[in-house]
Amino acid sequence: MELSNRDGWAVVHGLVLGTIFLLAFAGGLAGMWSFAWKLVTPEGVRERLRRLIVGTWGMAVISWAAVITGTYIVYPWYRATPPQGTTGAALEEYPRSFLLADASLDLWHKFGMEWKEHIAFLAPILATAVAVMVTYYGPRLADKPMVRYVLMAMFAVAFAAAGIAAVFGALITKNAPV
Amino acid sequence: MAQQAQDVRAGDGAAAAALLAAAIGIFVLGLLTTLADMERFSNFSDWLKWDDEVGPLSGKSSLGLIAWAATWPVLHLLLYRRDRVILGASAISFVLFVAAMVLMFPPVFERLADV
Numbered sequence: 001m002e003l004s005n006r007d008g009w010a011v012v013h014g015l016v017l018g019t020i021f022l023l024a025f026a027g028g029l030a031g032m033w034s035f036a037w038k039l040v041t042p043e044g045v046r047e048r049l050r051r052l053i054v055g056t057w058g059m060a061v062i063s064w065a066a067v068i069t070g071t072y073i074v075y076p077w078y079r080a081t082p083p084q085g086t087t088g089a090a091l092e093e094y095p096r097s098f099l100l101a102d103a104s105l106d107l108w109h110k111f112g113m114e115w116k117e118h119i120a121f122l123a124p125i126l127a128t129a130v131a132v133m134v135t136y137y138g139p140r141l142a143d144k145p146m147v148r149y150v151l152m153a154m155f156a157v158a159f160a161a162a163g164i165a166a167v168f169g170a171l172i173t174k175n176a177p178v
Numbered sequence: 179m180a181q182q183a184q185d186v187r188a189g190d191g192a193a194a195a196a197l198l199a200a201a202i203g204i205f206v207l208g209l210l211t212t213l214a215d216m217e218r219f220s221n222f223s224d225w226l227k228w229d230d231e232v233g234p235l236s237g238k239s240s241l242g243l244i245a246w247a248a249t250w251p252v253l254h255l256l257l258y259r260r261d262r263v264i265l266g267a268s269a270i271s272f273v274l275f276v277a278a279m280v281l282m283f284p285p286v287f288e289r290l291a292d293v
Contacts, residue, residue, distance in 0.1 A: 071239065076231035114284040118211050121239050125203055125246055129196040136192055146264050147193040154197065157275075 006178050009073050014173070017066035018166045021123065024059050025159040031055060032134075032152050037142045045142050049134075056131035063124040063162065070120065070169075077178040078113070095176035108172050116168040122161035126154045191257035194267030199253050201271035201278075203246025208278030210238040212287040 003011070031052045034040065040048060082094040091098045099109040130151050134141065141148060214223040214234045226237025257263060280286055 071232060071235060072229070075235070079233060080231075110288070111284045114288075115282070117235055118207060118238070118282045121207055121242060122204055125200050125243070129200045129250075133193050133196050137187060140187055143188075144190060144193075147190050150193055150197055150264055150268060154200065 006074075006077055009069060010173060010178050013066060013069040013074050014166065014169050017062050017069065018162065018169070021059055021062045021066060021127075021162050022159065022166060024055060024062070025155065025162075028052070028055050028059060028130075029152055029155055029159075032141075032148050032155070035142055035148060036145065040142075045139050049139055049141075052134050053131075056127070056134045060124065060127040060131040063127045063158070066162075067120055067124050070165075071117070074178055075117065078176075092176070095172070095178055098176045099172075105175055108175050112168040112172050116165045116172070119161045120165035123158045123165070126158035126161075130155050130158070186259055189259060189261035190264040191260035192254060194260075194263045195250065195253035195257040197264075197271045198267050199246055199250035201274040202249045203242050205274040205278040205281075206245035207238060207242030208281035210241055212281040212290055214238055215287045215291045217292055 031048060035045070035048055035052060037045065077095075079096045080094050082091060082097050086094065086097070087101075091101060096109055096113070099105045099113075133147070133151055137144065137147065141151075210226070213219050214226050214237075223234050226234035226241075228240055229236035257267075
């Protein structure tokens with residue numbers, strides 16, 4: 001059993017960072033939903049705020065790490081151009097070209113990767129905006145249901161974008177591993 | 179002074195600015211995704227290769243992030259003292275977001291490639 005450098009980075013990008021982000025979402029959403037004066041005591045608000053700030057910033061940092069490792073470490077291996085005349089099993093070293101060379105697999109690139117590589121950037125943008133706003137408003141967030149709803153919507157879109165990227169990442173890797 | 183700062187943060191303008199800036203950044207990314215795929219803008223697509231190994235994605239994503247990071251402080255300064263602007267900002271952001279999702283959807287930008 002051997003884990004290559006490429007395998008290692010693919011695991012860090014998708015299985016570690018991506019999975020942590022997706023798993024943390026439910027906690028962040030529940031934290032924001034219940035962050036209201038009518039639901040918690042002043043002491044509870046202080047305690048939950050600390051957790052919310054740490055949680056949202058943690059998710060923002062993880063989403064940046066996932067997107068940066070994906071774009072600048074794993075993706076160049078995926079889109080590398082094979083030397084001219086490369087065919088057959090040798091093409092498997094070049095996942096994009098391997099997928100495009102097979103009419104039964106090319107949609108994994110043309111649809112899956114083309115969508116994933118762009119939509120993934122929504123996650124860090126939205127997660128960072130949520131983390132900054134949670135920090136900025138602090139305990140005032142408990143008085144502002146509309147702001148909380150907007151932040152939860154942004155969080156949900158970040159989760160959906162990360163989910164789409166994760167599902168296509170896993171399926172593309174199954175068909176053409178980096 | 180601290181009390182004054184607290185009062186300023188009681189409005190929803192800062193959240194509106196954060197939402198709008200994110201929507202603008204995402205819209206720019208969507209727009210560039212479609213433009214970079216269009217045959218008539220092939221020179222632009224080449225220019226977007228800020229990193230040779232990553233290709234046009236490096237330029238598209240960087241410009242989207244720059245648009246987000248540049249508009250956020252400006253919108254924050256314009257809106258942070260205001261209140262009851264979150265609904266309007268949500269409506270504008272929703273339109274920008276839907277447009278971005280359409281422009282970022284592969285069947286759409288591939289169909290527009292030859293236009």
